[in-house]
Amino acid sequence: MLAVDVGGTKIAAALVAEDGRILRGSSVPTPGGRDADLVADAVVRAVADLDAAGGVAAVGIGSAGPLDVVAGTVSPVNIPAWRGYPIVATLRAAVPGVPVALAGDGQCMALGEYWRGEGEVRALLGMVVSTGVGGGVVLDGRVQTGPTGSAGHIGHITVDPDGPRCPCGGRGCVEVYASGPSMVRWAREQGWTPGSGADGAGLATDARAGDPVARAAFERGARAVAAAIVCAAALVELDEVVLGGGVVNGAADLLLDPIRAGMAAIAGLEFIRRVRVRASTLGAEAGLLGAAALGLEAATREHHAVVA
Known part of the structure; x- marks a missing residue:
């Protein structure tokens, strides 16, 4: 699973195994200012090296909010460049052919603690x-x-x-x-x-x-x-x-x-x-693990839909 955690100061990403082990990670500073594309480019850079070899089954995103999971957009209070930004579409383009799931950063922290706490x-x-x-x-x-x-x-x-x-x-x-x-x-x-x-x-x-x-x-x-x-x-x-x-x-x-x-x-x-x-015993990893769990759930749903 490819997990992404979008915050006001940094954008973190990790390649996570199905058993919750973090295999590799990367992090880039979140650009300031009001250029939405600069922030999007930072997200793409954070995931590019991790997906270089392919084989990612799904992408899970945890982001500061507000957000709209139906539209796949985020408007983080601490990232003024993004208002209604289509983050799900951005990551679908960066990592094509796999399901992409989105939730709030607090929700991902909770899910990470539930899964691996x-x-x-x-x-x-x-x-x-x-x-x-x-x-x-x-x-x-x-x-x-x-x-x-x-x-x-x-x-x-x-x-x-x-x-x-x-x-x-x-x-x-x-x-x-x-x-x-x-x-x-x-x-x-x-x-x-x-x-x-x-x-x-x-x-x-x-x-x-x-x-x-x-x-x-x-x-x-x-x-x-x-x-x-x-x-x-x-x-x-x-x-x-x-x-x-x-x-x-x-x-x-x-x-x-x-x-x-x-x-x-x-x-x-x-x-x-x-x-x-x-x-928390997981610290900053909780959000990434929760995002990975989101991706795992999305991949499982898609597999079941294809089989059915």
Whole structure:
């Protein structure tokens, strides 16, 4: 399988075996500016060497959103050059003759964790906590995309109807409390003076050093994440929640225990209280593995259709 992960800073690709082993990988920076073709050329470069020998059975794409899986288009907020860009058609042209499948990057992270993570579960929520907060839900082996591919937007669950406005237009979304930039912004508003850097990494360093405002920023974000997980678990009856993304990768020690404590404080029903919460063990590979799993599913469907 050929897996592609499109992000705002880099475009990663990998050749993945059917058992989930990453055989080879490549990565190129995501071009800035508003030239859509430059970004498309970067995607093609990332996959060209991997497909040089042929033999790819399918292509799976995970992309930042919004996206439309029916139209095969993406409009990533962090890639201004692409608005309604036909990424599926671009990769069909670059890797002809094989099925191409598309899903959101958070959905692919969840699917990757379901496929190659720790243990077997029926219902899994993956959460990406980074410059934004995204996610995906996998039930019985299938990632839930919804009619257009927008399902799983856990970052835009409202956890406080009277909370601040979110860039999405909503109010009190998880993202305005728990994303890296949101935590940094709130800490600055509360008087935090960076001692180790003015970004999320610096905030984490100061929190570990005992800065009360920095610690409060992480605890505030953790409570929002906990509330969202409780809501999702009540609706779907989750077995496990896996947290990934830059903020979690750099500050799991500051988030996991407060998230678990926040859930324990507000969850009443036993099936919600039993949900396991852990950090990703796959890191950046989770999204690529999920994209590969998408491609594998698409190849299987096409094979069955031909046989039938």
